[in-house]
Amino acid sequence: MSTDTNAASTGPVWDWAAGHGPVTGALSATTGAFALATTATATGMPPTWALAIGTAGAIGHSAAGLRERLAARTLALRAASWLAGAGWTTWAITTGPLTWAALGSLATLGVGIGAATHSSRLHEEAREEEALAVAARQVALELSADRRAIAAEWVDRVQRVCGITLRVLGVEMWPTGTGFTIDAELPPGGTTYDRIAKEAAKLSSDARLPHGCTATAGPGIHQGRVLIDVTNVNVLEQEVFYPSDYSRLSIHTGIPWGLRTNADEIRAFLREQCALVAGPTGSGKTNMVHTILAGFARAEDVLTWVIDLNAGSAGLPWARPAFDAQGRPVDGVRPGIDWLAASHKEAMVMLDALVRVAKRRKVAYQDLMAQANTDLLPISPSIPQIMLVVDEGAEILASTDREIRKLGDRILEVIRIARAMGARTVLTALGATGSVLGNLMIRREAKVRVALTGGEKEGMDLGKQFPGSRGLKPEQAPYKGAGFMGTPESETALFKSWRILPNQIRDIVTATSDRHPTLDGPSAKAAGDAYAQRWNPDRTQWMRDTTATPPTAITPATTGGQPSAGGGLNLSALRDKQAPASGPDEDAVRAFMEQIDKRFGTTDEPGTTRPERPATPGLNLSALQPGDGDARQAALALLLAAGPGGTGASAIARALADEHGTTRQTVVGWLKSWAEEGEAVRIGEGTKTRYVHRRHAPDQG
Template sequence: MATTAAATATLGAWAGLPGAWPLVVGAVGAAAHGVGVGIRKRLSGPSLAARAAGWLLASGWSSAVIWTDPTSWDGSGWWSAFGSLGAITLAVGAGLVRADVHEEALDETRRAMHAAMTEAAITRADWAVVDQWIALIRAVAQVEVTPAGFDWRKDKSGFGLEIALPIGYASQRFQGYAASLAEAARLPVGCLVSISKARKQGHVILDVDLVDTSTVVTEYPEGFEPLSIMSGIPWGLNRVGEELTVHMRQACALILGPPGTGKTTLLDGILAGFSRCNDVLVFGIDVGKKGDAFVPWVTPWMEGQKYVQPLSGTARLPETTRQGVDWIAANLAEADLMLDALIAIAEHRLDAYRELMRQQNTKLLPVSADIPMIFCVVDEGAEMLAYQGIDPLRSRVKEKLVSVMRTTRAMGIRLILTATDGNLSSLGDSAVRKYSPVRIALTCTDPEGAGVAKLFGSIRGLDASQLTAEGSGVIGAATGVKTGFAPQPFRTWVTAPSLARDACLATQDRRPVLDEPSVRAAGDAYRDRWSPARIAWLIGDQEPAATQAAPAGGRFLLPGGRPMTSPEELRARLQNRGKAPEAPAPGGPVDQDAAMAKFLEDLGKLPEVEEPGSKPPLKPFRGLEGLRVKGGEPGAGTASEPSAPDWKELARRVVCDSGKWLGTSGVLAVLEGRGLTVNRSTLATELSAMARRGEIAKRGSGPQTEYGAPMTEEN
């Protein structure tokens, strides 16, 4: 370079050329040889700069020599010229040496990267994608990483890239660049870069979306193949389109979602998964919508029992059709009974199956088709959990919900709660989140990500604000190393209204029934759960349609094969009232219903005896002012409508005619089953007043108070 510059300056000074012509030659050389050729050789920036600087500095020295006319120089001029030329030569040479060293290092890195790609089975066709993202990571995160694996999704909607981080660089730090990498790559809106830890420490996996998969519509799979709670149940799909299997044997679940996020669709998918299990029963509580969330799952049974008409163009389902949900509580009184039954079942199972657990060397109840798992699904349970008032019934339901979460895990009873908000004021108890390792936050109408933050805190490596499609959200399961998974994007199946019917009919032959020890523990609250009085909210006051003859014996079957007295048989008994029943043959079977009817008839024939301080005559009918009656407005029942019974008289008749001791919850359940809504504290006060007047009997105190028919001297 020094020789070329000196020769150019000598030629220009001898020929009298303009002083700018070496600058033109230097600029052309810097652009063509220094930059153009360097780019073709894929040289780095330092090499390109050193080559261009050599051309420009040499041409500048030559121009300066020509302009100063070397023929007029003295000795110091020559020394200055050659000294500056030597300094330029050394500087450019040093720059080129450093550039060569840098190029060698880059070549070594490329060779190592290609070796790593080869070892990771990355094909040559994918090297361009890997190189692009390695360069992107270097620019955004300012860190040198090495690829360790690469794979395309089956549908080419994205890819996964595993990289090894340098020593001393924490994976949590790198996860914070997820959103920045997505923006730097100019991905479409809705596409995520999800960064999660790999199975080897120091490695992370980038799951990159090239298409917004949350908008892909996937229907619930047909076939309803058998499942088991022990092997996990699919609840939805991940970003890759694979089923996300959730293991719920020991876990409760909490689902957050504002209205319109797809919470009902998600519940349908969960219930469909439970219906496919031969070792799961479902109890449902929906007080806010009066059981509406679970009605589709018992409609096939209602059709079989002739409470509803069959679908147009289809034959009526048989009477043996079973409910898809084993018990529904549509009001607080029924929910109170259900939770009492669950707590009693858990306590009784511990005693009944202690030897079985000892034989199998486990502290967890061995769940099977004979001893099914019970899931209590509470739709909008936050309303009950957040109650802070003085109503004893609401307070008890809240306490029992938390008690079921805390105490029934080992005995195979778990809860699934849905709510619109995850604040402590909404959930009512911090134990709800503590005992719910499976959590879902639906984000369709939650652009701020409030639900995700409340359930999962700050999630590094995931930009939940991009999950805006209906049914999409974030799911996480802290159920153990083998079965759990970190919070990740999630989307529900698209379910049709007919899903409940199809699932009920396809799985009813393999769904279990409650084990006998649990039935005994739950008592009549469970056995009579489908009696007409208890499901009046569901069937109203209607009787089964007369389009189909009653089954042999005049009985309909409740779950478990227990017969229920048909309306035709009840009418026949009323017509035969007063007639002497035929005595059963010695040693023959006894009709328990007939015996009870005979007992009540004889009880009604007993003479009334006036006692000191006996009850006063009943007051004239006062109507139902201020009460809510099903099918009418408040105050619809008045003295001019004798068909509407006085709720106080009805409550007294319920206690006296029951033939057993009833608590306030039992009386309230019957009243609500008949369409009357009465405040529990008001009912308890009136029952106590009746007991003081001698109209009914009372025993116990506080929550253990029970009421029965008044005792007389004759009995």
């Protein structure tokens, strides 16, 4: 209020740096001439001095106008104004400036100068606009020439490689500068775009595109049009870190999972769809899981439940920042995930709770769905979607172990009954094989699919994971974190997953703590105490215990990493070696273990030798041998995931080298042992030798 009053009281503000317009210019010229004439008359100045001054001004302004490249008429007007003003001043000094004739002629001169200046200014503006238009037309002509050249080149290339004559309607250059899109019309006669799509590799080779760049064809605006995306800059080899923008997301607007080759984000829409992420060891699959969890943490209407039977490693970085060393909550920080299961028992508790939640929602929200006139539960921050992320969940579904199969059956039940009620799954797998994709439920519901190849060919059947897509080869994405992604909203194509580091995970957990929703009342009631006490310090003790082995799927009779009082074998290979024997009589325990060794043929401790003995039927506990148990189990999982095609020792050793340091010689020994035990079948001889898991062997159907 005071500012406006002060401005009004001080009057208008003069801009002394501003140039003259037609009116102020003419007024300045006439008043200056009149002042000079009256002063010169009073002082007796010679009249010729005014004429000399005007001539100098005309010459100076003409020179300045030439430097500014003004039009000739503008230069003539400025020179004429100076000379006219100098002539009037000379005449007025001679005859007197205070006569009516002098004043009238001066006013006429001012009006003429103003009118001429206005006309000149309009002419200069039109001239400048025309110059800009000419420059723009020149740029457009140059761009059009480049695009015409691109269009002609690709019309010839498609004709040569695919035998199809296109009519190019437009060429759009990508703003990122990494490629372009050709919009073309297909020839008449029923030609479809997939005739070009299946020759993507040949087109890329013919165009001499760099590695990691492709020429892919997709549907156009109608079935008679085709869009050809051509990437000419390899963005897959670059390590791109997760964006530092942690703004709010929603399950309805999609969750970003990475970048296309044109540097555009690709989003997964998971309100009604499940997802499958396949990738061998070393392909960047674990990092992709963290990227997925980061997107869910940013969403205001998503709660994430994680199952990872490998010591909970996928979810630990997202849970630990919210608790102190004693397991108590840290003020102002909530876990980035809502529940973490690292054991078979906890996973079953979680899945049972999720099934109860889905069934309860079907009844509790009937009125809400009727009001919204929909058969899908309206997901919002008050009724959040539950995203179940299961690391290596596809292997759980394909497992032959009875206890693991129970987990798999419960996961399939969630997939089957919970779509409308806002519970979907993200499963990961070590490969895209028949055993992983053999389940109809997975193929039907997991419409968002990712294959992180890293250049690995073993176990990556892209044709099965992306049916209908042509020309996909692992060699196109030989970099960690790179592969193919397809969704119902976008065609299957190359993409790059973001790189996310542990310190950024902590930042995301802290930055998004205030937006995590809470489970709605009916769902929380259905989930029961198992959900309410999920972060109880007793149940999360294993997260902070650095001396005891975390709970695993092999020991369903344990809780929180500690032996339960229930029944079942208590095998020393699964306990911390420094833990005391679980009984008062260690001699009796030792005798019992010796009986197990004699009956089931268990392996010796490292550094001990014993005479060879004939193989005996029964349990084979060699997978529990300390030191290589995890690697051996991983190798067996790879053999199972290879499907009927089988695999060899070299491929398994390469897959295990980074994480376990396993050599080919060790894998050869395992394969021979499994073949003798009937766990695997050997096919071929010499360099063509391969092994097939007994589930996929020909005699096993």
